Structures are given as C-alpha cells and as structure tokens.
Amino acid sequence: MTEAAKQKSPIGLWSSSSEKHSLVEDVQGIVAGSMLAALGVTMLASAHLLIGGTAGLGFLLRYSVDVSFGTAFFVLNLPFYWLAYKRLGLAFTLKTFSAVALTSFLTGVLPKLIGIDHIDPIAAALFGGLLIGCGMLILFRHRASLGGFGILALYLQDRLSWRAGFVQLGLDCLVLILSFFVASPFVIACSVLAAVTLNLTLAINHRTDRYIVR
Structure with missing residues (x-):
C-alpha cells in the first residue's frame, strides 16, 4: 500500500486506508446502521407488519406473546454468534453483537420519542424495508450485521459468492410463511413487500467485488 493511499490523522483512532476502516469509522457505521434499522422496524411495527429473519421472528413473538420486540430480537440472535465467531472472526462477532444490542435498545x-399515529401499510413496507436495508448495508460494509440470517447470508456470500440479499430473501420467505398464523393476508402481502424492498436494496448495492473495504 502506498503512502498516498493512507488517510492518517494525528489521532490513531482515525487512521484508515483505502482498504480498511478506522475504529472511529466503524463505530459511526455501527451506530448509523443500527439507528436506520431501528427506525425502519418502528415504521413496520406502527403498521403491524412483519419482516423476515430473526427480526421477523421477533415480530411474531411480539404479536403472539407478551414480550417486547427488542428483547425477543436480542435473545433470538444469541445462538448465531458462535457461527459468526467460528466462520467470520472475533471482530465481526463483536461488531454484530454491538449492532444487535443497540438496535434492540433503540426499538424500545x-x-x-417518535409518535406515528397513522401510516399506510404499503408506505410502511416500502419506507421501513428501505430503511432497514440501508441500515444493514452500512453494517455489512463495516463487517457487521444484524445477526441471525444476516450472518448466514454473509458467510455464504464470502464462501460461495451467493448474493447476501438473495440468500436472505429465501430465508425471509420461510419466516413470512409462519406469519399466516398471526396476520391477515393483506398484512402478510405488505410484509412480503417490505422483505422484497429490504433484500433488493442489499442485493443491488452490496457486492464484494465492488466494495472491498474491511
């Protein structure tokens, strides 16, 4: 790496390069990604919609039993950290744990802080799915995720070059099938729209051959 490629500052925490984020950049990315994801979740919840992945399972528990989304989401992600550590490393695992914990906290x-008295379910699906997708995109680019199926999707993309968005879309569909037990067909249709919006955002914008910063 040439000196011109390095972007250093007097404070080591800001030191970065064209191939590696600095610590400050990673912290900012994890916070920003978690904030966007939490806002997207809030929009979906305001319209009583669901989503795929462990977030979808969290919604199912929220609508079925007396448990908050944040608590369900945090607990459901715990089994996936071992896979993250074994396959994607300690740094990825710690970043992902931080993102999941922050997102769980913010959804509560x-x-x-933000009152949404009325939101059209289709608008909630489009904007909520896009916000969560953009949040996950930021996290992916800082070698983190929102846990659960996202970890598996990233692992398969790294190992088999399968698009993370398409992998997660397939897994999300399995979760949405379970939604028929707790939601109406219209709510499920809007939830599918949210999942498609989220995963198309990832599939189109997240490619390792175009973005290689670690």
Missing part, C-alpha cells in the same frame, strides 16, 4: 426507545 424510539416509540417514546
């Missing part, structure tokens, strides 16, 4: 706080 945001409804107290």
Whole structure:
C-alpha cells in the first residue's frame, strides 16, 4: 500500500486506508446502521407488519406473546454468534453483537420519542424495508450485521459468492410463511413487500467485488 493511499490523522483512532476502516469509522457505521434499522422496524411495527429473519421472528413473538420486540430480537440472535465467531472472526462477532444490542435498545426507545399515529401499510413496507436495508448495508460494509440470517447470508456470500440479499430473501420467505398464523393476508402481502424492498436494496448495492473495504 502506498503512502498516498493512507488517510492518517494525528489521532490513531482515525487512521484508515483505502482498504480498511478506522475504529472511529466503524463505530459511526455501527451506530448509523443500527439507528436506520431501528427506525425502519418502528415504521413496520406502527403498521403491524412483519419482516423476515430473526427480526421477523421477533415480530411474531411480539404479536403472539407478551414480550417486547427488542428483547425477543436480542435473545433470538444469541445462538448465531458462535457461527459468526467460528466462520467470520472475533471482530465481526463483536461488531454484530454491538449492532444487535443497540438496535434492540433503540426499538424500545424510539416509540417514546417518535409518535406515528397513522401510516399506510404499503408506505410502511416500502419506507421501513428501505430503511432497514440501508441500515444493514452500512453494517455489512463495516463487517457487521444484524445477526441471525444476516450472518448466514454473509458467510455464504464470502464462501460461495451467493448474493447476501438473495440468500436472505429465501430465508425471509420461510419466516413470512409462519406469519399466516398471526396476520391477515393483506398484512402478510405488505410484509412480503417490505422483505422484497429490504433484500433488493442489499442485493443491488452490496457486492464484494465492488466494495472491498474491511
């Protein structure tokens, strides 16, 4: 790597290069990605929609039993950290744990800060799915994820070059099938729209051959 490629500052925490994010950049990316994802989740919840992945399972538990989404989402992700550590490394695991914990916390706080009295389910699906997708995109680019199926999707993309968005879309469909037990066909249709919006955002914008920063 040439000196021109390095972008150093007097403070080591800011040191970065064209191939590696600095610590400060990673922290900012994890916080920003978690904020966008939590806002997207809040929009979906306001319209009583669901989504795929462990977030979808969290919604199913929220609508079925007396448990908050944040608590369900955090607990459901715990089994996936071992796979993350074994396959994707300690740094990825710690970043992902931080993103999941922050997103879980924010989903409990945001409804107290942002009141959404009415939102059209289709609008919630489009904007909520896009926000979560953009949040996950930021996290992916900082070698983190929102856990669960996202870890598996990233692993398969790294090992088999399968698009993370398409892998997660398939897994999301399995979760949405379970939604028939707790939601109406229209809500499920809007939830599918949210999942498609989210995963197309990832599939189109996240490619390892175009973005290689670690």
